[in-house]
Amino acid sequence: MTCSTFPDITTTLLSRFLIIFIGLLTAACSSNTGPAPVETLSTKIASTNNLTEISGDSYVVQEGDTLFAIAFYSGNSYRDLAKINGLSAPYAIQVGQKLKLKEAPAIKIVSKNIDVAQIEQKSNDKRLDPPKQQAYGDSREKNHRKNQITKSIPSIKPYNTRWIWPATGQHKVATVGTDGSNRGLDIKGRLGSKILASADGKVVYAGNALKGYGNLVIIKHDENYLSAYAHNDRILVDEQSYVTQGQQIATMGRTGASEVMLHFEIRKQGKSQDPFNYLPTD
Numbered sequence: 001m002t003c004s005t006f007p008d009i010t011t012t013l014l015s016r017f018l019i020i021f022i023g024l025l026t027a028a029c030s031s032n033t034g035p036a037p038v039e040t041l042s043t044k045i046a047s048t049n050n051l052t053e054i055s056g057d058s059y060v061v062q063e064g065d066t067l068f069a070i071a072f073y074s075g076n077s078y079r080d081l082a083k084i085n086g087l088s089a090p091y092a093i094q095v096g097q098k099l100k101l102k103e104a105p106a107i108k109i110v111s112k113n114i115d116v117a118q119i120e121q122k123s124n125d126k127r128l129d130p131p132k133q134q135a136y137g138d139s140r141e142k143n144h145r146k147n148q149i150t151k152s153i154p155s156i157k158p159y160n161t162r163w164i165w166p167a168t169g170q171h172k173v174a175t176v177g178t179d180g181s182n183r184g185l186d187i188k189g190r191l192g193s194k195i196l197a198s199a200d201g202k203v204v205y206a207g208n209a210l211k212g213y214g215n216l217v218i219i220k221h222d223e224n225y226l227s228a229y230a231h232n233d234r235i236l237v238d239e240q241s242y243v244t245q246g247q248q249i250a251t252m253g254r255t256g257a258s259e260v261m262l263h264f265e266i267r268k269q270g271k272s273q274d275p276f277n278y279l280p281t282d
Contacts, residue, residue, distance in 0.1 A: 052183070053271050057102045067091040068209045072218060074101050075226055075270030077204035163278045164245060166198045166229060167252060167262045174276060184265030185275050191233060191260045195250040197243040198227050206239050213263070214256025217249050230263035231255050
């Protein structure tokens with residue numbers, strides 16, 4: 001071996017050392033960044049701006065939104081929103097799409113064919129007939145008052161104002177967002193224990209499409225109120241079915257959660273309420 005061989009060996013060793021050193025340095029730097037953040041809400045704008053409520057008559061779809069989340073955060077049934085906006089399963093929506101959150105009231109136009117000759121004849125008959133005295137409470141007056149009364153029949157019966165606790169557990173903790181708004185409450189209990197409907201209503205959602213809620217049941221109690229039951233182990237009711245207060249709708253679980261619990265929310269027109277203001281204290 002000649003002396004000229006040593007510089008080549010030294011250069012090769014230095015190159016390999018630099019490659020190994022740079023690789024170790026890169027790995028050390030990347031490990032300090034930690035894991036990527038996980039979004040717990042299916043609406044990106046909600047996770048970014050800490051919003052979980054949508055108000056108004058319309059909403060512009062943001063990146064990451066789903067129809068299920070928009071319906072829940074606006075206090076609607078996703079089926080109703082789909083119908084209002086002409087959507088069908090699988091309810092795909094596009095970024096920038098404007099969705100109507102409320103159905104415009106229908107304007108009813110009634111047209112009648114008027115016989116001018118009959119009107120003139122009736123007018124002549126009235127001039128010939130002597131005026132008749134009407135007693136108070138005359139049937140014609142009653143009919144007139146009846147015609148002034150309009151009744152609005154809701155799609156479901158009004159909710160029962162006396163709510164009950166949806167589950168039993170060792171701990172009942174109110175959950176509050178970083179903006180100070182209510183997020184419902186967590187009831188930590190036993191796996192498989194009963195989850196009950198807190199009030200009468202209609203099941204408008206039963207599934208796991210809302211990220212962060214696990215197996216979720218949403219009940220609509222009237223045009224204003226919804227209640228949500230999250231992280232269930234098993235769901236025992238079907239969508240579009242009616243439930244009564246105290247009826248078992250699910251079993252307690254930990255789907256979408258780190259421990260066994262029921263996450264419970266009461267929402268009024270999409271706005272999350274403090275459940276402790278509705279549930280009995282005894």
